[in-house]
Amino acid sequence: MPASQNEVARETSIPTKTGNICVSTLPKQRKMWRFWGGTCFAVALLASFGQPLLVLINYAARSQLYSYILLVPFVSAYLLHTRRDQLPKRYATDFPFAILSLAAGLGVLVFTYWLDFAGRVPADNDRLALLTLAFLCCLAAGGFFFFGRAWMRAAVFPLAYLIFMVPMPDAMADALEIASKSAAAEVANLLFHLSGTPFLRAGAIFQLPNITIEVAQECSGIRSSWVLFMTSILAANLFLKTTWRRFALIAFVIPLGILRNGFRILVIGLLCVNVGPQMIHSLIHRRGGPLFFALSLIPFLVVLWWLRKGDVRSRQPGQC
Numbered sequence: 001m002p003a004s005q006n007e008v009a010r011e012t013s014i015p016t017k018t019g020n021i022c023v024s025t026l027p028k029q030r031k032m033w034r035f036w037g038g039t040c041f042a043v044a045l046l047a048s049f050g051q052p053l054l055v056l057i058n059y060a061a062r063s064q065l066y067s068y069i070l071l072v073p074f075v076s077a078y079l080l081h082t083r084r085d086q087l088p089k090r091y092a093t094d095f096p097f098a099i100l101s102l103a104a105g106l107g108v109l110v111f112t113y114w115l116d117f118a119g120r121v122p123a124d125n126d127r128l129a130l131l132t133l134a135f136l137c138c139l140a141a142g143g144f145f146f147f148g149r150a151w152m153r154a155a156v157f158p159l160a161y162l163i164f165m166v167p168m169p170d171a172m173a174d175a176l177e178i179a180s181k182s183a184a185a186e187v188a189n190l191l192f193h194l195s196g197t198p199f200l201r202a203g204a205i206f207q208l209p210n211i212t213i214e215v216a217q218e219c220s221g222i223r224s225s226w227v228l229f230m231t232s233i234l235a236a237n238l239f240l241k242t243t244w245r246r247f248a249l250i251a252f253v254i255p256l257g258i259l260r261n262g263f264r265i266l267v268i269g270l271l272c273v274n275v276g277p278q279m280i281h282s283l284i285h286r287r288g289g290p291l292f293f294a295l296s297l298i299p300f301l302v303v304l305w306w307l308r309k310g311d312v313r314s315r316q317p318g319q320c
Contacts, residue, residue, distance in 0.1 A: 034091040038146035045138055052131040056165070059128060065173065065223045068230065072164045075234065079158035087155060092148035098141045105137030125170050132166045157237050164230055173222065180220035180261060187262025188215065188269070195266065197273060208269050211277040215265060224293045225257035228300070235304055242314065245307045252303050260296040264288065 046053065060069040080087075112130040115122055122130070140159065143152050152159070168176070185204045192199050192206065200207040204215040232253045236246035268288075271279040279285070 031089070031091060034146045038142055041142040041146065042139065045135065045142065049131065049135045049138075052128065053135065056128050056132055056167075059124070059167075065226075066167050068223075068227050069165055069167065072162060076158045076161045079161065080155060083155070083158065088148070088150045091146065091151060093146070094144040094149040094152075097149060097152075098144035101137050101144060102141035105134045105141060108134040108137065123170050125167050125173075129167045129169055136162055136165065161234070168226075176226075177217050177220040177222045180222050180225060180258065181215055181217050183258040184220065184261035184265060185215045187258055188265035191262055191266040192269065195270065197270065199269075206265075206269060209273050211269075211272045211280065213265075213269055213272065213280065221257065221261040221264070221289070221292075224260070224289055224296070225253075228253045228257055228293070228296060232300070239304060239308050240311050242311050245311055249304060249307055253300065256296055256299060260292050263295075264292045 057070065060066045108130055112122075112127060112134065115127075139162075140152070143155075143159065181204065188206065189201055192208075198209060206213050206215070229250070232250045236249045240246045240249065268280065268285050271282070271284065284291070
């Protein structure tokens with residue numbers, strides 16, 4: 001929404017020797033009121049959602065899948081800080097979007113407590129997802145009210161990145177784990193063939209010399225894949241300017257995550273065959289996730305470098 005007529009009328013042009021300079025005579029106090037008003041609104045909102053947010057922090061700290069949630073607000077705050085000079089300095093209230101965002105947040109909040117009242121209490125994970133989503137909608141409402149649509153548009157990526165604070169609903173997490181497990185088993189099947197290792201396969205079960213291993217749902221690598229997906233979105237926004245290259249980087253991490261999981265199954269299987277079946281209980285199986293995640297960053301960074309190189313070249317002026 002454009003600034004009010006009073007605000008526009010207070011912008012004047014002062015002639016100088018080098019040209020006209022546009023000077024805003026809008027009282028500084030009004031700008032400060034909007035800034036501090038938005039700050040107080042955010043603090044009050046944090047206090048109102050204090051209990052579910054504390055539960056979310058505790059839940060994320062104890063969860064292997066959702067521990068990344070603790071970093072998301074700091075990433076968004078850092079992005080806002082680095083882009084502070086790009087944010088509009090003139091604020092204006094956008095009532096339609098503020099009301100729409102507030103209605104969405106209150107609607108989700110009422111729906112959550114209605115489920116509790118009706119005896120249809122959702123799982124802890126799903127309840128936290130609904131309450132966190134309600135908090136983010138109300139936070140967006142405050143942004144539209146105190147800073148306006150232009151400011152929110154300029155800050156859209158740092159604010160939108162906060163959506164990763166919302167835990168995945170159980171149904172979504174289960175579906176991703178099942179799909180990732182099945183895809184990893186297919187890749188492992190191909191890699192075992194390429195390695196020349198004799199084996200028999202029955203679904204997700206691989207019978208190898210000395211041992212039989214099963215690709216369980218816990219071995220889907222969904223956490224590493226999801227963090228890699230979040231990293232690709234962040235890197236695409238920070239380092240790439242072309243839309244198709246951004247989407248190409250994000251899409252690349254999907255087969256990369258599947259290949260990493262299949263390679264991990266191959267490595268564990270070969271260790272059990274060549275070293276001994278006791279390797280199924282080794283650290284590389286129980287705690288090897290970070291290692292294989294770090295290995296997957298190598299091709300990720302190579303593709304990012306290649307896309308960025310092409311991005312820079314495409315923005316250079318044509319040469320004869």
